[in-house]
Amino acid sequence: GSKSDSGEGTTTAPTQAATDNTDDGSGDAGSADPYATDGTYAIIVKSAGNPYNKKESDGYKQVIEAQGGTCVIQEPEAATAEAQITCINNVVSQGVDAIAIAANDTDALEPALKQAMEQGIHVMSLDSAANANSREVFVNQAGTTEIAQTLMDAVLDISGGEGNWAILSAASTATNQNAWIDGMKSVMQDSKYSKLNLIGVYYGDDEYQASVDQTAAILADDPNVKVIVAPTTVGIMAAAKVLQDEGLTGKVKLTGLGLPSEMADYIGADDAHSCPYMYLWNPIQLGNLAAYVSIGLVNDVITGAAGETFTVPDANLGENGSYTIKEAADGGTEVILGAPFAFTPENIAEWATVY
Amino acid sequence: MAEEYILELKGITKIFPGVKALNGVQFRLKKGEIHALMGENGAGKSTFIKVITGVHRPDEGEIFIDGTKVELKGPKDGQSHGIAAIYQHVTAYPHLSVTENIFMGHEKVKRGFIDWKQMHQDAQDLLDQLNSDFKSTDEMGNLSVAQQQMVEIAKALSSNAKIIIMDEPTASLTKNESENLYRIAEKLRDEGASIIFISHRFEDMYRLASRVTVFRDAKYIGTYDVDKISNHDLITAMVGREITDMFPKPDIKFGEEVLRVENLNREGYFKNVSFNVRAGEILGLTGLVGARRTEVIQTIYGVEKLDSGKIFLEGKEVQIRNPQDAIKYGIGLLTEDRSNLGLIQSWGIGRNITLTEIEKYGNKFFTNDKAERAAAKELAENVDTKAVSLFDKVSTLSGGNQQKIAVAKILASDLKLLIMDEPTKGIDVGAKAEIYDIMGQLAQRGYAIIMISSEMPEILGLSDRIVVMCEGKVTGELSRDEATQEMILEFAMAKSLKATEKE
Amino acid sequence: MAGKSGRTIIAEEKFSLKKLLVRWETFLVIIFILVNIMNANISDKYMSVPGLFNATNSFLSIAFLTLPMCYILLIGEIDISVGAQVALSAVLLGISFNAGLPMWLAVIVALGVGVVCGFINGIIAIKFTELNPMIITLGTQILFRGIAEMILKDQSTGGFTSVKWFSNLYWGKIGGVVPIMFVIFVICAVIFGVVMHKSTFGRRMYAVGSNKLAAKYSGINVPKMRLTIYTLTGLFCGICAVFASSQMGSARPNVGSGYELDAIGMCVLGGVLTDGGKGNFIGAMISVFLLGLLKYGLGLVNVSSNIMLVVKGALLIFAVMIPHLNLGRFFKKRAVKAA
């Protein structure tokens, strides 16, 4: 299956300066700050050929190198846990100081990552979490509840307060999809949402063609559906395409999590566009933050325990670079990059060229 | 002066990896003659034919057509010079219709599209000329070998060639069909075509050819006028030694009955087939093509399922579900199609010989190479193969030698009954005599033998008893003394005769 | 009854250095050595015994599939459902474990599931001989993985790490150096190699692969052999599933996707070609380590997996093309001409 991925995670408001911020970062590097390092840091992405992941690893690498360290990027040949385990073995053999991983499977990496930790390597995950036992901390794009709340509010807003709606998910092996869906379902209990009727959750498997079929199935099942929420970049893209092709852009609206470059064509306030707005976070910043957290773990600035606070030397991240490590829902700890960022007809053109 | 020779080849040499198949041979074909080409298995006849048709390019030598030197770069060149061939191994397209098999490469095309109607019609006309009993729209794969051979002939006719080469076209034909073929060949000759005719059957040569060329061991031996050379001299020329007695059947006391079959039935194939055979006896099973003799013995050997009927071995009824059972009961089968069913071509002869009985030389789990080789060596030497080493690949041997290896292979098992389906099909006269000799010795050693053959001399010369089949039924049984060619033919063609029930 | 001519036949194979040199396995050994020299040069971390043993773990769990795959290819067939069989076995291992069965029983369930899957392939193959094994296993591939998906949906089933001995199957090392899995693999490989080359069963497999009909007429029970081999393949899919589950401590319906092509690729590179009756077990085993270590070495210097894809593909094609260029035949032809 082609997991083109990335509808997972959440976060931050990319400020206009997002593209420049790394330069600022490197400017700071010279001073004797707690984030200076000469170690080797590995980032393992989900698979080769995934530009979203590549943005993350780029962001990671920029910071590591700016801070004086060496960055190793491993791209598994397929988006599977097995391929990532091979990569983990490789970087362990290379004797790296820390591993940051965007996990293809929550649990399947546990034995491999645990073994790495036993050898004194610091392990953290970003984008998609490895389970609580196999990481020191997770750098989360956005909190599950924030995303669920944001998406529910979007449904409420777009539908005008009532009507049928559907979810087009990915059936991804990463658990975040289901966490968000569960989150939305519990948000929905509030009486504010009582006139909204969820007709079902459809799984497009993060495959383009399957997502297209599933969108068609939604439309067939309920011709009166008002809003489709697709918290997956592939799903939202496919759904947007179907609505456009079927000429339903005025009738059925779409929102969710999507890549601005893929969705630029479909975002607009009028009836010629299906998507009034959608959300995502900045993968480059996610990589930046993950790099600081990795260095922090190696330099003993942080341990990854809940309640710790730290400040990274990059004012574009968080509130002037300061973050707090929190308990995560899965029992581990996490750092949240920020709230999901809305892409609107006003700002989409600018962001479409970034990622 | 008009060229007397339509085709002339000089000093042709063809080398295959490890084999010199032709060594400076020459050949001249007159206009309007039927010229027989004879020689032992592996003498290089088929290779020579493929040189003429352009399939193989010779390593040395020159080819002249109508006196002009030509170079044939591929089969298309051969065709464009008016050469057509019926190859020894049927070159059919099993998935395509008979029509397409006939016209492949020179389809009837009208405005760029195939004219199927016309083509089917033309093909049917050709088939009718050949008195064949199938239709041009039939799928080739559903035809019997003999019927496919007919299609090959029709194919050669369809191209209106001036040189027609037939490589053992009669090997799987019966007397009747051969007769049919002779007439066609003569008609073609009378219409001006020149024909090269390869056969191991002397009757073919006498009946058709005016001249005969003999090859031996890849070399040219000589060209003779058919009516001026004696049978004996010709055989000597081919074999390079004298053959005295073709059918050296020693007198043998028959032993107990080994096999008896009663009322064997297989729907669509045969009905109420019964016969028996005793130790030391050679039972000839004959009939026309399509008589379903092969099917009967394949059923006895357990390859196909029986619908009803009983099989008794040494008086006890047995169930034979597969060849393992048959071998266990002491039945061995020498198949009609030795290159596909009998032997593994890509293997050395040693492993082929011992395949059926590997466990005998080692144990249930492990092989024992040493014991195997010793046994294979002895068996291979017994049948007098020309192979040099046990590691010679079967595919490098001539038909006759392959057949000897196949015989050696079935002799590896502990058998009581040997079934030999067309044991001398496509085998040269020298090898034939040797196979007959082996069969005689086997009978003497107490084996019961069932020999299926379509060749009258062989049936008459070797069998102690003859069972004749026609279209799936046993139509007659004759003892050695009473049997004549005419009687056999009568039974074989007893189409409408009711099957005579045998005990 | 002795041959009339009294000709004798040579029964010993002549030793020929040239023949040995043009063997595919020889090439493989040379490539293997070259790859190791290259790896040692590009990374100073490569030549370390614990590191190399560690590396074997990455590819040996799939390599368990190459063992029966050698047999399947040898008899001229193919099984592209192995990855799906691994998935179904692993999923049912997890389900049984989480349903409260002791782990040893769950392992037996996984092996049993593998055997049943293999048996189904085998039964269809022998009952419907008209069907090409490729299409049968294409169908069961989709079916088996589909069943795994039906059972587990998009969930995973895990918690295997709580059973220490089970974790050790993949992660455990004897004396802290030699992985347990490596030892088990070597034992299995030796048995498979001996059976393939020294046993009557092995000889018969070569016969079946070279010519099924001739093998049938020679009294070989071809259907039984096919059924046995497909079932054996299922068993080893179960074994692979056990190691994969131990490796990942959990199982999902997408486990083992693409394993079939990896396993076939390794066999083929080793000279066990897809047309049957050809190849040598040693070759397949060399290629398992050749590919695995090549990947490990390139991984150590962080070569992109895209480039690795290209290298792997090219190696496979060239590997099969070289023997076809047939140097041995070329020499022979020249010799005959000269004579």
Place this chain on the structure above:
Amino acid sequence: MEKKSLWKTITGSREASLVIVLVILCIFIASRNSTFLTLGSIEGLFKNYAVNFVLTCGMMLVLIIGGIDISIGSTLAFSGMTASLILRDFPETSVLVAFLISIAVGCVCGLIIGAIVAFGKVPPIICTLGAMSIYRGLAYLVAKNEWVSASEFSKAYKAFAQSRYLGFGLINNLVVIVIILLVIFYIVMKWTPIGRKVYAVGSNAEAALVSGIKVTKVKVACYTILGALAGLSGAMFTSLYASSQGNMGEGIEMDVIAACVVGGVSLNGGRGSVVGVFLGTLIISIIGKGLPMIGVSQFWQRAIKGLIILLAVIINVLVQRQMDKAALKRREI
């Protein structure tokens, strides 16, 4: 020649039994979801599976000559990606040129495979197994691990898959391509000597050789055509989805082969028809499109598809056997 009775034609032809399966499938789905058999829905089906139809045509050729190509998904990605990159970097490139580039790249990919198979004597499954990873790797490498996203394509290119100008405003462009291809293939395979040569090579390559057919040429041509069609699919795919990713078309080869087999193409070569292949693809597509429409759980679909493929091929064998048996019964002894 006597005329076959209607009943004989139906039971005797594989295509007819496929039609029956198809009708049952359609009735079943339509009875549960009335929108399934609307014109729009049917056009949508052909549009979304246009790529599969194109690929099965080519795959049929390769299967008929006794080969196989499992690299088509990778070829699709590589050629589609190349064309997309050119569209991204030179936005004024016309739709036709983009398609031609994609076809050309696919053509070269296929030619290389054909040459290796025909001259290098590498078994096709192995050669294309290797090519599958090579072309996939190249698809990633040319794109430097990037995607080409919707906004980077020209408007005309994205519109192509949604417009109907090739079909005179009636039929979607992609569907028109499919129809034209099917018609060409039908005519060539059945009515021209070239098409029959393909069958001849597949039926018995040695016989084809001695009757003067250039077997290697035919083989190379078939793989090249499949490559070109994979290239065409690459362009169709990227135009349809307005997105170009390195992993597109992954696994499509299995669907395509399955469609061919269900449609009666023999994996042993020599057998296969355009009509059968068309019906086979239609059945596989309907399973993909129809099952979600009648509310079959996503997680059941794969198993159902596997089961249907297996049943289709097994039933076909059983029917064939029954027919053979009946023929034997009629035979006089």
